[in-house]
Amino acid sequence: MGIADGDTLTILDANREQHRIRLAGIDAPEKKQPFGQASKQSLSDLAYDRDVTVEWHKSDQYGRIIGKVLVSGKDTNLIQIKKGMAWHYKKYEGEQSVADRRAYAAAEDRARQQRQGLWREQAPIAPGDWRKESR
Numbered sequence: 344m345g346i347a348d349g350d351t352l353t354i355l356d357a358n359r360e361q362h363r364i365r366l367a368g369i370d371a372p373e374k375k376q377p378f379g380q381a382s383k384q385s386l387s388d389l390a391y392d393r394d395v396t397v398e399w400h401k402s403d404q405y406g407r408i409i410g411k412v413l414v415s416g417k418d419t420n421l422i423q424i425k426k427g428m429a430w431h432y433k434k435y436e437g438e439q440s441v442a443d444r445r446a447y448a449a450a451e452d453r454a455r456q457q458r459q460g461l462w463r464e465q466a467p468i469a470p471g472d473w474r475k476e477s478r
Contacts, residue, residue, distance in 0.1 A: 349382025427460020
């Protein structure tokens with residue numbers, strides 16, 4: 344398994360084939376952004392070298408599987424938000440189940456209120472905005 348950043352990892356399936364997974368419903372800081380490395384480490388702590396289950400229904404334009412990564416039945420996507428290591432990716436919330444959408448939104452609200460992770464920053468910049476500014 345490889346961890347690219349706080350919302351992307353590569354897994355091996357039972358046939359030892361690699362699959363690149365983009366965690367659905369979240370957007371983590373870019374590696375060079377504040378909390379980018381912390382977010383990557385957080386995902387590594389949650390999923391690296393563990394058996395995972397991926398619930399997915401589509402791939403993106405880069406060939407990555409867009410999915411929810413479960414470790415021992417726990418939603419790592421949601422945990423990343425709870426820890427303040429990612430935003431709830433509202434741009435794609437329509438692709439989430441109602442239960443996930445509500446849970447992810449509530450987790451982000453709590454993380455903000457409790458100033459978890461990236462919410463300790465005075466004015467955290469969402470990854471999409473950061474990418475635009477960095478061009």
